[in-house]
Amino acid sequence: KIYDNLKKAFGFIFAVHVPIAGLAIIPPLLGLPVILFPAHIAFLELIIDPACSTVFEAEHSEEDIMKKHPRKLNVPILSPGRMAMEIMQGVSILAIIFFLYIFSLYSGKTDGEMRAISFISLVSAFLALVVTNLSWKQLGIIVIHHASTALRLILTLVPAALLAIFSIPGLRSAFHFDPLTSVEIFIAVCTGAASLVWFELFKIVQYQRKKEVIL
Numbered sequence: 001k002i003y004d005n006l007k008k009a010f011g012f013i014f015a016v017h018v019p020i021a022g023l024a025i026i027p028p029l030l031g032l033p034v035i036l037f038p039a040h041i042a043f044l045e046l047i048i049d050p051a052c053s054t055v056f057e058a059e060h061s062e063e064d065i066m067k068k069h070p071r072k073l074n075v076p077i078l079s080p081g082r083m084a085m086e087i088m089q090g091v092s093i094l095a096i097i098f099f100l101y102i103f104s105l106y107s108g109k110t111d112g113e114m115r116a117i118s119f120i121s122l123v124s125a126f127l128a129l130v131v132t133n134l135s136w137k138q139l140g141i142i143v144i145h146h147a148s149t150a151l152r153l154i155l156t157l158v159p160a161a162l163l164a165i166f167s168i169p170g171l172r173s174a175f176h177f178d179p180l181t182s183v184e185i186f187i188a189v190c191t192g193a194a195s196l197v198w199f200e201l202f203k204i205v206q207y208q209r210k211k212e213v214i215l
Contacts, residue, residue: 001060007077009056011086012133013049014078016126018090019097020044023122026098033111035101035118039175047161048123051154052130058150059134089133089199093125096195100188112178116166117188119177123162124192127155132196139200 024036078086100121104114131140134151147155165171166179180188 003071003077005056005059007082008059008133009053010077011082012052012056012129014083015086015090015093015129015133016044016049016052018087019094019122019125022094023097023101023118027101032105033114035115037176040119043161043165043175044122044126048126048158051158052126055130055148055150055154056134058148060148089129089196092198093122093129093192093195096191097121097125100191110178112176113180113184116175116177116180117184119175120162120180120185120188121192123158124189125195126192127158128193128196130154132199136203139203140196 020036020041024041027033027035097118101114101118104117109117128140130151131143134143144151144155165175166177172179
């Protein structure tokens with residue numbers, strides 16, 4: 001259980017920094033408005049990263065854990081195949097949020113609106129990344145249904161923190177955000193969550209081939 005949860009936590013940390021690095025570096029290199037300021041990165045690193053790692057530590061073991069063959073001592077925590085999958089997860093989040101950023105930018109949004117939409121989408125994608133990586137066998141909706149106390153807290157507190165940022169003018173100003181409509185927030189949340197739908201489909205295909213039940 002400890003070994004499996006370490007793999008999940010390391011994988012999450014590896015994947016989550018791909019979009020953070022990409023969204024911090026790519027816009028300035030292209031001469032576009034900045035998405036991530038120090039306040040945004042501090043929020044991500046000081047709240048989401050350690051909190052979500054705690055969720056992985058508290059996760060229950062997989063049901064078939066005692067059916068696995070003993071692992072060799074020299075096997076790395078993240079195999080090349082697993083690392084490649086985590087990179088793909090990070091790149092898919094980066095790609096869809098950058099597309100949303102460009103779309104917002106060229107549809108007449110202000111820099112503050114564009115930044116707010118991108119950030120909400122990024123946080124939503126990070127929460128989806130936690131849920132989908134808690135099990136590489138069960139679908140995310142099943143993981144949420146059987147969520148641990150730690151996961152429930154994260155899925156409640158992180159959106160509450162975002163709500164506070166947008167509700168308190170001083171915090172909103174510190175994050176360089178402009179107010180958004182409920183429709184814009186809904187689109188941002190759905191876009192972030194949709195960035196990992198392909199991985200849920202991957203689970204279905206993988207375990208149908210093995211003739212295992214993932215639900």
